[in-house]
Amino acid sequence: MKNLAKTLGFSVALILLFASVTYVLPQMKGEAPVDKAVDxxxxxxxxxxxxxxxxxxxxxxxxxxxxxxxxxxxxxxxxxxxxxxxxxxxxxxxxxxxxxxxxxxxxxxxxxxxxxxxxxxxxxxxxxxxxxxxxxxxxxxxxxxxxxxxxxxxxxxxxxxxxxxxxxxxAAGKKDGVAETKPPQAQGPEEVIAKFGCAACHSILKTQSAIGPSLNDVGKRLKIDQIRASIIDPKAEIAKGFPPIMPDFPTMTVSELEMVVKFLAQPTTAQP
Known part of the structure; x- marks a missing residue:
């Protein structure tokens, strides 16, 4: 009976854990959020x-x-x-x-x-x-x-x-009296990198910068889940020796995120 109780307890805890995760995941949506115009x-x-x-x-x-x-x-x-x-x-x-x-x-x-x-x-x-x-x-x-x-x-x-x-x-489109603007969707990882200004702080592709850690070989240092997490929540874990200045990217769509994550997860991204 004790073993059964432990097993049931563990199962319930696991279910609650997955349930809590489902409340977090929907916060990242496939479309960029809408910017409200200033009144x-x-x-x-x-x-x-x-x-x-x-x-x-x-x-x-x-x-x-x-x-x-x-x-x-x-x-x-x-x-x-x-x-x-x-x-x-x-x-x-x-x-x-x-x-x-x-x-x-x-x-x-x-x-x-x-x-x-x-x-x-x-x-x-x-x-x-x-x-x-x-x-x-x-x-x-x-x-x-x-x-x-x-x-x-x-x-x-x-x-x-x-x-x-x-x-x-x-000038902008309006819905319920509120102006709406949506940035264009990037079509490839190189466009994502350019759209969100990654090269301003990171060495990536042909651009060199020492403000942040190099991304040309990040796939050798981090697993794909770690790369994804570092973009979703850049302040969760700061690379040693670098300042905590990487911004959030609230307008990055899920598809853009996955494109750049898979691209960076390669052993080297020196060439597109």
Missing amino acids: VGELTMDSFIALGENLYNGKGTCTLCHNQLGRAPDLLTFDVGKVSLERISDSQYQGKAKDSESYLRESMLQPSAYVVKGFGKKGSNDTESPMPAVDQAPIQLSEVEISAIVAYLQKKDGNAVTVALPKAAP
Whole structure:
């Protein structure tokens, strides 16, 4: 009887374990989640600036590179308004900005218009920036969101905020009065890698970066389940010797996840 009771107890515990797992798994869906547009009609300048701060530290992934680790200039440690004017007058400047507001906006949309010395792509002689345009994948900020970050960067140093409050939401499809946007589905592992900016921090394919561990041979170090887990929850286990700065990827679909996981699980991914 004791053995039977133990067996039944173990079976019940196992059933409860699997049941709990089923509550976790449905949270990852096959389609990208919907981004809700900001209700611009309710914005004040203070809430607009606060939105910019949240975007800077969150969706915009600015702090992923703009920090004290040396990947990009730490924007929070100097007056970006003053420095913006200095960069516009630099002989290396290739953009069209005339003031700090237009420079900050341009630096997010056309990062290579001016590359700070020492922060260019390897081998480009500081003529090409590794930063992606923030209105493109993987970041995909709207015009309103970009303006909010500009306003925040101006305000943080005590400068006058010259960004006007938005008067209308960006064009988008609507459902029940809420704007909907969905990033396009990647069709292969290389597209997934490009879409989510993996090469910004990892050596992968032909790109070299030492910010994060190399992914070209990750299949030799980790099992496929470990690779999958590191993408789903990047902060669960941090690779020794690397900073905990890898972001979450809430818009990555299940099919995109599995494509890149299987690709990385190969013994070497040096060649696509």
